[in-house]
Amino acid sequence: MDTAVLSSWNDGPVKRAILDFVALVTDPGDSYVAPAERVACFDNDGTLCVEKPLPPQLDFIFGAWKDEIRADPSLATKQPYKGLVEGDADFFAGVSRQDPEVIQVVEEAIARTWNGVTPAEFEADVRAWVATKRDSRFHRPTTELVYQPMRELFDLLRANESRVFICSGGGRDFMRVFAQGLWGMNMENVIGSAPDVEYVDGRIVRTDRVYGAMALGPGKPAHIFARTGQLPLLAGGNADIDMEMLESARFALLIDHDDSEREYAYTAGAEQALARAPGAGWAVVSMKDDWNQIFT
């Protein structure tokens, strides 16, 4: 085994399963998969980067909503602003639970906040947020709290003619700001929830409509098909909202956050996925046991 490959991964069944699968589909034989069909898709929050205490994008959105509430305090009486003011984590967990009412009210509020905004203006908002935001536990910019083992997995896949995509329930245009710098990824390889856009007077502007569906649950494979014309050969996720993406792939990784010392230990929002993994043949990645390094 080339020691430079997946060097932040400990030797063990998961690293072995990854290397075996890559060899299986690239070596000549019955299981060979043509490069055109080598599409790998990964969730973002909790799969590629820290998502506690809040997924980075949610922190960004909450900041914008707090500004809106300051400007118009009457907002605080209605959702989702009420949930934010009251610190109602259970209300926002409704997005992960795919509660349609919660998703709709959150979607509509996000759409109102950036309706009519150009991509350049949106990017400026994101960059202003990341420039000042420091993680409350690690005291580092959120852009430094990405998982080194997953970067190495991307390297391995690309070296084997796979294209690597991010497919997150979070905002496509938010993640695109960091795609090149964090993941060496072109923006067209970022899939996520997004507004429909229009081309008006020579400019792109965001509308208040959603482009297709939210990229949650069954919305993930739907968006992956729309983008790539196929379902993934390999997929990685960490939560119940990733289950359909994982089951749609030939090989699936499920990240288990079991490392309270170096990161976090939690199963909330991943109970169904963890229960289903053994029967589905998904490789469960123990951050504690399988990764000898978490951050770059």
Added chain:
Amino acid sequence: MDTAVLSSWNDGPVKRAILDFVALVTDPGDSYVAPAERVACFDNDGTLCVEKPLPPQLDFIFGAWKDEIRADPSLATKQPYKGLVEGDADFFAGVSRQDPEVIQVVEEAIARTWNGVTPAEFEADVRAWVATKRDSRFHRPTTELVYQPMRELFDLLRANESRVFICSGGGRDFMRVFAQGLWGMNMENVIGSAPDVEYVDGRIVRTDRVYGAMALGPGKPAHIFARTGQLPLLAGGNADIDMEMLESARFALLIDHDDSEREYAYTAGAEQALARAPGAGWAVVSMKDDWNQIFT
């Protein structure tokens, strides 16, 4: 000049403009454009392949509708089936004119025809059509009636770290069937009009809703932004419905069908684009004068 580059293009102002632009954005200097931002987008019908007497996909769709009319003759009294039965070319030209009523009735009929169909079933329909279809003038499969000079342009762009995309008003999933074989292009680089899809019981199925807008007129740059996160550095088209895509690019090619001997001579549907080209700085490609070879 490397004679292997653009060898089907005659020396002249258009070939020179293409080579100069590629050098401008790839050579170090004030006009340098990073590889991540080198996105080139091309219309399909009439830009990359013959679109007379009918764009290939329209012929495919008409074949399916004729089957439906045979099964239910009452369809012949309503649009768009009536237009097909009566050979009403002006009715269907309403799509190119971006007549919203025509687009809606055509869209809805396409959606009905393949609603609930899986990608594999759709691909089988497309392959069955292409296997038997022979062009009425050239007596060749439609897949052989693609423009060799444009293949060479793709080669040039890729050699300079551009990604090449197709962005057609025609059906995304139709073009994807041929992307790898005809253009050496992965399916994720094909942009076009498409149905929204859903993931149900482990399978992707087509719905009767449109994904975003039709990729016509302003819908082209909107779809390009949604796919790539940016507007194109370079674009190529041949018709009025390509104008917004061309104006959104830094460098634009407009293919002029002026070669009745080797292909066709027509300006219908491109009158506005041809009138606008000189003022907009678009390079007008004369098929007659700029291309020494049309087909591969």
